[in-house]
Amino acid sequence: MLKLMKYEFRKTWYTKAIMLxxxxxxxxxxxxxxxxxxxxxxxxxxxxxxxxxxxxxxxxGLESVVTLHRDMNTKQSHMLFxxxxxxYGILGAKVLECGISIxxxxxxxxxxxxxxxxxxxxxxxELNTLWEYVQSFLADFTINGRPLVFDVQTMSLLTFSQLSxxxxxxxxxxxxxxxxxxxxxGKKLNGAVSFFIFLALEGAAxxxxxxxxxxxxxxxxxxxxxxxxxxxxxxVMYYVSALLxxxxxxx
Amino acid sequence: xxxxxxxxxxYGSKAxxxxxxxxxxxxxxxxxxxxxxxxxxxxxxxAAGLVRSTGGEILYNGKPIGxxxxxxxxxxxxxxxxYNWMTARDVGKYYQDFFDDFSMEKYEKxxxxxxxxxxxxxxxxxxxxxxxxxxxxxxxxxxxxxxxxEPFNGIDLLARDEIRTCILEEAAADKVMVLSSxxxxxMETIADWAVFLKNGRLVEMRDLEQMRSTDHxxxxxxxxxxxxxxxx
Amino acid sequence: xxxDPMKPIWLQVATRLKRQIATxxxxxxxxxxxxxxxxAQYGINPNxxxxxxxxxxxxxxxxxxxxxxxxxxxxxxxxxxxxxxMAHDALEQFLEELxxxxxxxxxxxxxxxxEESNNDHMQTTDEEVRQ
Numbered sequence: 001m002l003k004l005m006k007y008e009f010r011k012t013w014y015t016k017a018i019m020l021x022x023x024x025x026x027x028x029x030x031x032x033x034x035x036x037x038x039x040x041x042x043x044x045x046x047x048x049x050x051x052x053x054x055x056x057x058x059x060x061g062l063e064s065v066v067t068l069h070r071d072m073n074t075k076q077s078h079m080l081f082x083x084x085x086x087x088y089g090i091l092g093a094k095v096l097e098c099g100i101s102i103x104x105x106x107x108x109x110x111x112x113x114x115x116x117x118x119x120x121x122x123x124x125x126e127l128n129t130l131w132e133y134v135q136s137f138l139a140d141f142t143i144n145g146r147p148l149v150f151d152v153q154t155m156s157l158l159t160f161s162q163l164s165x166x167x168x169x170x171x172x173x174x175x176x177x178x179x180x181x182x183x184x185x186g187k188k189l190n191g192a193v194s195f196f197i198f199l200a201l202e203g204a205a206x207x208x209x210x211x212x213x214x215x216x217x218x219x220x221x222x223x224x225x226x227x228x229x230x231x232x233x234x235x236v237m238y239y240v241s242a243l244l245x246x247x248x249x250x251x
Numbered sequence: 252x253x254x255x256x257x258x259x260x261x262y263g264s265k266a267x268x269x270x271x272x273x274x275x276x277x278x279x280x281x282x283x284x285x286x287x288x289x290x291x292x293x294x295x296x297x298a299a300g301l302v303r304s305t306g307g308e309i310l311y312n313g314k315p316i317g318x319x320x321x322x323x324x325x326x327x328x329x330x331x332x333x334y335n336w337m338t339a340r341d342v343g344k345y346y347q348d349f350f351d352d353f354s355m356e357k358y359e360k361x362x363x364x365x366x367x368x369x370x371x372x373x374x375x376x377x378x379x380x381x382x383x384x385x386x387x388x389x390x391x392x393x394x395x396x397x398x399x400x401e402p403f404n405g406i407d408l409l410a411r412d413e414i415r416t417c418i419l420e421e422a423a424a425d426k427v428m429v430l431s432s433x434x435x436x437x438m439e440t441i442a443d444w445a446v447f448l449k450n451g452r453l454v455e456m457r458d459l460e461q462m463r464s465t466d467h468x469x470x471x472x473x474x475x476x477x478x479x480x481x482x483x
Numbered sequence: 484x485x486x487d488p489m490k491p492i493w494l495q496v497a498t499r500l501k502r503q504i505a506t507x508x509x510x511x512x513x514x515x516x517x518x519x520x521x522x523a524q525y526g527i528n529p530n531x532x533x534x535x536x537x538x539x540x541x542x543x544x545x546x547x548x549x550x551x552x553x554x555x556x557x558x559x560x561x562x563x564x565x566x567x568x569m570a571h572d573a574l575e576q577f578l579e580e581l582x583x584x585x586x587x588x589x590x591x592x593x594x595x596x597x598e599e600s601n602n603d604h605m606q607t608t609d610e611e612v613r614q
Contacts, residue, residue: 006348278530439492472489
């Protein structure tokens with residue numbers, strides 16, 4: 001599986017490298033803005049970094065799905081499917097490579113964000129008010145109608161459920177692509193159909209999760225349960241995808 | 252040994268492979284013959300595990316084609332399929348990573364014999380060079396079944412000689428070789444059996460030397476008899 | 484080597500090997516290439532190559548010692564009888580061609596005699612020129 005993951009990474013490293021370079025540029029812009037006292041550059045840096053933080057995960061997920069589609073529908077499919085690997089292994093490697101990349105990217109941008117904000121308030125000389133400022137800013141956010149409490153536990157659970165959500169989103173997209181490539185192969189409007197299947201699956205997963213978690217009183221338990229349900233559904237979708245690949249995929 | 256019973260692959264209502272019963276035994280080189288669309292490529296892809304049948308079954312040593320059979324079956328398709336960010340060396344490393352029977356040493360030697368630079372980028376290869384690369388990487392495996400789809404296509408004379416030698420050197424009592432080619436003349440001496448497919452069906456399987464001594468016809472003659480348009 | 488794909492390949496290669504032995508290109512006792520080597524050398528299927536040696540051995544033209552390989556026979560009489568056999572085949576072919584052109588054996592003999600004297604004449608001319 002590791003070998004498969006190695007090649008999944010190699011298929012996508014270029015995009016990741018570009019994002020890293022752009023991040024470096026945005027960060028440089030931020031630093032220039034901060035220490036060069038240029039508000040324009042500072043603002044621009046902050047905005048770019050924010051978009052990169054959110055966008056990078058989106059881009060990596062998208063690229064992973066597009067790569068899967070390519071790996072099943074173009075001639076390069078021979079590379080994967082001639083090898084003595086099971087569908088479970090092939091798909092699993094993709095899920096893992098993408099998942100780990102997203103985790104690392106999330107951690108990276110989170111750390112970068114913390115660093116940048118610290119620098120910002122250190123420069124402004126008022127570290128104490130940093131936390132009050134952030135808290136008041138974020139007091140407006142709620143989850144499931146309940147106010148967000150910013151302690152370590154809540155933040156980590158929030159991160160957990162967010163990432164689980166992303167992983168579910170990607171695996172749902174995988175399933176949609178596998179369904180269209182293996183069962184609906186050769187038919188026109190392949191892309192549109194996969195997209196609708198994706199929406200339907202995603203809608204069903206979201207509905208199921210909400211149905212279970214809305215009855216839970218505690219925010220912490222709700223987030224944990226939500227995250228876990230995401231992972232379970234993702235697991236089921238992964239399994240079904242691999243099964244479909246095994247039985248119905250012709251490349 | 253590859254056996255198939257009533258093997259069928261339908262695309263919609265059209266059958267690319269139509270109820271084929273076939274057994275290919277080790278120790279032979281089979282020339283799979285037929286015009287485009289006769290089912291050769293689809294048959295090979297089913298044996299390689301790339302295409303799922305819609306009817307019948309195909310077995311490798313008695314077991315259905317799957318992960319295990321892919322360990323021992325080497326298939327070379329007509330189209331280029333390598334990741335285009337790879338170099339020839341990367342392609343070798345990929346095969347080494349996934350196929351236990353792949354020999355990097357043999358691969359390097361084959362590339363040398365065919366005048367291919369191991370550092371060459373797949374993206375920059377001409378069609379002739381790509382054809383050579385495909386052959387080199389496939390024959391560098393020590394597989395039990397080799398299926399080469401049009402191995403001589405787009406290849407210059409000298410490289411063709413190299414490939415022929417390579418195929419003959421690899422042929423052994425425990426290996427099945429299946430070659431399909433439009434270059435009937437090349438195949439006359441290399442193969443000892445001919446498998447004729449027409450419109451997805453098996454027409455016949457002949458022992459070539461026997462056919463020559465009893466019928467006094469070449470494989471090319473027999474090909475014309477089977478596929479040629481009858482006059483009158 | 485060019486092959487006639489309508490005739491058994493093994494026979495064509497066997498005939499060539501026999502000619503090489505008959506003419507001495509392959510000396511008595513010379514080692515012949517192994518089956519696989521023969522196949523690669525002549526661009527033929529290994530099973531076909533194996534058959535060639537089987538037949539040549541059967542005809543007493545070569546012999547295989549296990550582990551050592553296949554060797555041309557050292558039996559001078561066998562080689563001579565091979566020469567006679569090939570000469571006979573060549574003659575048969577020649578006469579067949581001439582009969583196809585409407586010539587009898589008598590015509591054939593005349594043709595041979597004329598050819599012989601032509602050769603002598605050309606040799607004499609060469610010698611005269613040299614002098």
